[in-house]
Amino acid sequence: MNNDADNIIAEVFRLTGTRITRDDPVLAVLVMQRQFLQQSLDEFAAGQTVSHETFLTQLAAHEQNITEAAAKLETYREQLLTELSQHAGNEIEAAEPKIYAAVSARVMKDVEASNERLVGRLKKLLAIAFAVALVLMMLFVLLVT
Numbered sequence: 001m002n003n004d005a006d007n008i009i010a011e012v013f014r015l016t017g018t019r020i021t022r023d024d025p026v027l028a029v030l031v032m033q034r035q036f037l038q039q040s041l042d043e044f045a046a047g048q049t050v051s052h053e054t055f056l057t058q059l060a061a062h063e064q065n066i067t068e069a070a071a072k073l074e075t076y077r078e079q080l081l082t083e084l085s086q087h088a089g090n091e092i093e094a095a096e097p098k099i100y101a102a103v104s105a106r107v108m109k110d111v112e113a114s115n116e117r118l119v120g121r122l123k124k125l126l127a128i129a130f131a132v133a134l135v136l137m138m139l140f141v142l143l144v145t
Contacts, residue, residue: 004031004034005022005027005031008027008030008031009021009022009027
């Protein structure tokens with residue numbers, strides 16, 4: 001307390017230029033105020049330590065919850081991707097016969113049209129060949145007679 005009182009007397013003089021003595025009531029108030037302030041700071045620091053430890057414990061628990069949630073989300077994402085892949089495979093399998101039928105019908109129609117054009121050209125060619133054969137036979141008959 002002696003050292004504390006001497007420090008307060010020196011500090012008051014340094015800051016204000018006013019001399020106080022050990023029997024001055026202001027000194028008693030300043031000493032009490034300093035002790036109260038020190039006690040409050042000590043309690044606050046102790047509370048901060050407990051509070052800090054509590055905060056770290058809560059933070060660690062929250063971190064664990066986040067890590068577990070992230071793992072569950074990863075598992076859920078993998079399940080969704082698997083299900084989507086299976087669904088896409090099923091859709092492809094269901095669509096293949098429809099596509100095949102649509103393409104097959106179109107190909108058959110195009111082949112039939114091509115065959116009809118070919119038959120038409122062959123008929124023309126046959127008619128021309130028949131006409132040429134008749135003309136050649138008539139020429140042969142005329143030349144022979």
